[in-house]
Amino acid sequence: MKPVTLKEIAEQLNISVTTVSKALKDYPDVSKKTKGLVKELAKTLNYKPNTFAVNLRTKESKTIGLIIPVIVHHFFSNVIKGIISQAEKKGYLVIILQSNESYELEKKQIDLLLSQRVDGILISLANGTADFSHLNQIIDQGKPLVMFDKIAKIVKCSKVIIDDRKAAYKATQHLIDIGCKRIAHFRGALLPQNSIDRFLGYKKALLDNNLPYDPSLVYICECGDMSFEEGKKNAKQLLNEHKDVDGIFINTDLVAIGAMTEFNEQGIKIPEDISIVGFSNWFMSSVISPTLTTIDQPGFKMGKTAFKQLYKEIKAIKNKKPKRPKTITLETELIERESTEK
Amino acid sequence: MKPVTLKEIAEQLNISVTTVSKALKDYPDVSKKTKGLVKELAKTLNYKPNTFAVNLRTKESKTIGLIIPVIVHHFFSNVIKGIISQAEKKGYLVIILQSNESYELEKKQIDLLLSQRVDGILISLANGTADFSHLNQIIDQGKPLVMFDKIAKIVKCSKVIIDDRKAAYKATQHLIDIGCKRIAHFRGALLPQNSIDRFLGYKKALLDNNLPYDPSLVYICECGDMSFEEGKKNAKQLLNEHKDVDGIFINTDLVAIGAMTEFNEQGIKIPEDISIVGFSNWFMSSVISPTLTTIDQPGFKMGKTAFKQLYKEIKAIKNKKPKRPKTITLETELIERESTEK
């Protein structure tokens, strides 16, 4: 019932706690016989080292923290899966917190993780985050920090991202290639770096193809986390303001699906009247009707990569050889489906 | 850079560590003046108690473990969200592990959590779990354990569930009410208690309505985690074997969506030729075409409730007043949509 300690093993075997500890950790300076006895007894007593004591001594918790804006989210839940699967392989546990796209919460959660003394932190920023002192605080403490997907360029830490600009360019170019002349963009929130980059990719594709860039065709969302509704709302507004639009590049599939629902209700045909490209490749996008053309964003791989990078930095810091921050860019892919079939 | 300790505060103030510790925790036997000084200095030095040391002393980690079969899953990610939101309110952190529907992994992960000395464990069982000694081990150690959704009736711990039998009955009755005479059932895996109960609810509804129960209309899945494909496969098989089926109650929306895709490809019309009721109310089900009638399963609430129950038990055990296990049943609701519109 009560957990077994080294002391009890030592007493039963009439040897010292030191020797028991060493035997269990296979120190070379313990005799084979003693090791055998200790290990056997440890097994029968079901000995498990007390992590609290180990942590206190080694100053490591073998635990990392993860802060994520939303959990119920196809992309992010894939990232989580990637992170914990990789962490498990290396013997690390993951504490997950949801910032809910709130800067205030994010800040508090970082405090919480730091006082919990996790070995490192993985974060994807909240939409509202514009100040980064809470992130620099992590770095100042010499704790590894890796940002992914929603990052702040200015913070000096490693990052795992996709080339958002290029991906958005690809998406927009595809609309142009199938003949769209008047292409709108639903960009989502204003602040996050990836919205900015996706917008810039959209704009560049237009200009490179000698299509005029019209700011009134770009729809921003001031809202919080209401993707589907946001798509509906934007679509409605677009139909009022710009009857001539024949293609839309929509930041995030869920918003795109909201828009498609609205178009469908108003009798607008996709892709005949308007072609649509989403972003992220949620599973849903492959089963709705029409199926949605989108950019595949490798969530699972991003999670894995982010953990791997964090792990490297944890090791490096432990060995007193801290590395310079690194930015890793993962490939994306355009998935062509019915919503752009001409 | 290096974390501040009680000792440093004590030295700077020329008082004892004991007094500093007490002052920070607002013990009544410390003078107001001292408290003021200590708290102020702690703040300026940004003192954070070392959790490892605190845990070692108090034997509490303020951390719980959560084992879940799959993370990328609308229902389960809602449960996770419910759990961590509630845990955060009570100052608890959550370590999340994914069992991947594997009994072996689940067992290892419980070992991991126990040696991590979490204060309690929340679990939804893997499909493959038929032996429960790893769960009893938790209880034997006097650690609180709460199971949710996928439970084992035989294990003596608290449970948070829905009335699966009733919900399935409701779903099947709905098919009968709209005129279906020959109703199939895709039950999913064989073992989990909730598949069993949903099957029993289906069967009872048939019998209560004087419809014959035909075992060949019940499709079991021996597969692992391939819901969408499973739905397609079952639908294909059903079309070969039973052309006369006019309604299906399908365990889990994702499987239902797979089936609908197959029916669609084969030119079978829903709901005209076959009516379908799913289970779980994934967001997706409200946006596909036709929209899917289903049973709404309150994931967020289930997560919240499970944590609350665990929390109560943690407190109860701490106060040496352990409570008897309790089973909490949450309400479900039939959501009528196009797939059963007659």
Add this chain to the structure above:
DNA sequence: CTGAAAGCGCTTACAG
């Protein structure tokens, strides 16, 4: 090959 001792950073019963 074995073990005594110090110490990680706290908390708390006890003495004054």
Add this chain to the structure above:
DNA sequence: CTGAAAGCGCTTACAG
């Protein structure tokens, strides 16, 4: 009101 001391369960440098 304050503090010395013991102890939580480990690890590890050091002595023998």
